[in-house]
Amino acid sequence: MTDAVIVEDLRRSYGAVQAVRDVSFTVAHGEIFALLGRNGAGKSTTLEILEGFRSRDGGRAEVLGLDPGDRATARKLRERIGVVLQDIAVEPYLTVRETIARNAGYYPTPRNVDEVVELVDLGGQARRKVRDLSGGQKRRLDLALGIVGNPALLFLDEPTTGFDPNARRGAWQLVRDLRDAGMTIVLTTHYMEEAQELADRVAVMSAGTIVAAGPTASLGGRDAALTRITFALPDGCAVADLPVPAALVDGRVSVESTEPTATLHQLTGWALERGTVLAGLTVDRPSLEDVYLRLTDQATPAPVRDLEGSSR
Numbered sequence: 001m002t003d004a005v006i007v008e009d010l011r012r013s014y015g016a017v018q019a020v021r022d023v024s025f026t027v028a029h030g031e032i033f034a035l036l037g038r039n040g041a042g043k044s045t046t047l048e049i050l051e052g053f054r055s056r057d058g059g060r061a062e063v064l065g066l067d068p069g070d071r072a073t074a075r076k077l078r079e080r081i082g083v084v085l086q087d088i089a090v091e092p093y094l095t096v097r098e099t100i101a102r103n104a105g106y107y108p109t110p111r112n113v114d115e116v117v118e119l120v121d122l123g124g125q126a127r128r129k130v131r132d133l134s135g136g137q138k139r140r141l142d143l144a145l146g147i148v149g150n151p152a153l154l155f156l157d158e159p160t161t162g163f164d165p166n167a168r169r170g171a172w173q174l175v176r177d178l179r180d181a182g183m184t185i186v187l188t189t190h191y192m193e194e195a196q197e198l199a200d201r202v203a204v205m206s207a208g209t210i211v212a213a214g215p216t217a218s219l220g221g222r223d224a225a226l227t228r229i230t231f232a233l234p235d236g237c238a239v240a241d242l243p244v245p246a247a248l249v250d251g252r253v254s255v256e257s258t259e260p261t262a263t264l265h266q267l268t269g270w271a272l273e274r275g276t277v278l279a280g281l282t283v284d285r286p287s288l289e290d291v292y293l294r295l296t297d298q299a300t301p302a303p304v305r306d307l308e309g310s311s312r
């Protein structure tokens with residue numbers, strides 16, 4: 001089976017701003033794929049092209065075997081995908097249930113409306129008018145509208161912005177359940193914890209291009225990276241007194257190790273022998289956020305084309 005999403009050398013400019021520059025990636029059926037990147041990196045533009053809401057200047061895009069830029073198959077595509085945008089216009093005077101029921105009517109094989117209300121945890125608000133919902137409840141309604149058509153592929157643009165921590169965890173579980181039931185999910189997020197929790201694979205965009213892509217667990221080689229041990233230098237000790245090579249970073253001892261169990265044993269044994277402690281001891285591998293910050297740190301704004309067409 002071919003991939004659910006195929007993107008090759010995708011390009012899109014707004015006037016002189018090259019928002020998407022030769023972007024390529026694929027999303028397999030049944031996986032959760034996250035597009036990460038700073039504000040203005042080109043994530044929404046990429047998603048909007050795939051959703052059929054925006055034209056492309058060049059490159060290939062295929063979603064569930066259809067070209068999202070082809071008007072002849074636009075309706076077919078619309079029926080098979082679900083979309084949760086950053087800002088969805090809904091009728092404020094309809095109730096939650098009415099809103100979901102109305103959207104269900106747009107699809108050939110929608111989900112059961114009451115089941116969807118429960119899935120997004122809006123059972124208690126089903127008879128409330130949309131205008132009376134809180135920001136987080138409104139976002140959950142957006143999610144309901146994205147899944148009521150029973151799509152094979154769901155696009156989520158920053159799905160949990162404005163959620164409280166409990167609601168966010170609930171939404172994550174829902175997204176995982178949808179994936180486990182066979183749905184393919186493409187999302188953007190600014191929350192690295194969200195990408196870490198949800199995504200099977202991620203791609204990091206910077207200034208319109210993909211700067212890294214791969215399985216979430218190993219992005220940027222973080223699975224093979226050294227473990228870093230840090231602690232406060234005990235009073236009366238110098239870094240040179242420590243039993244392993246170490247450096248002072250921001251006033252704390254930092255030790256990098258390929259064998260953290262043995263290194264910790266050496267360090268804690270040394271401290272106990274001296275009757276001292278390794279205050280504030282931490283043991284860390286680079287997190288997804290560390291890798292993300294490194295990859296996007298030198299990010300420049302989307303390049304502007306000069307009149308000759310070359311980028312700067």
Ligand SMILES: Nc1ncnc2c1ncn2[C@@H]1O[C@H](COP(=O)(O)OP(=O)(O)OP(=O)(O)O)[C@@H](O)[C@H]1O
Nearest residue numbers: 014017019037038039040041042043044045046302
């Ligand atoms: N309709 C538009 N007209 C002109 N420029 C646009 C338009 N939409 C986006 N841009 C520009 O294109 C670039 C990419 O924007 P895009 O919204 O795709 O980024 P993003 O990664 O989704 O950002 P965010 O995280 O803030 O949503 C930015 O420089 C933005 O200012």
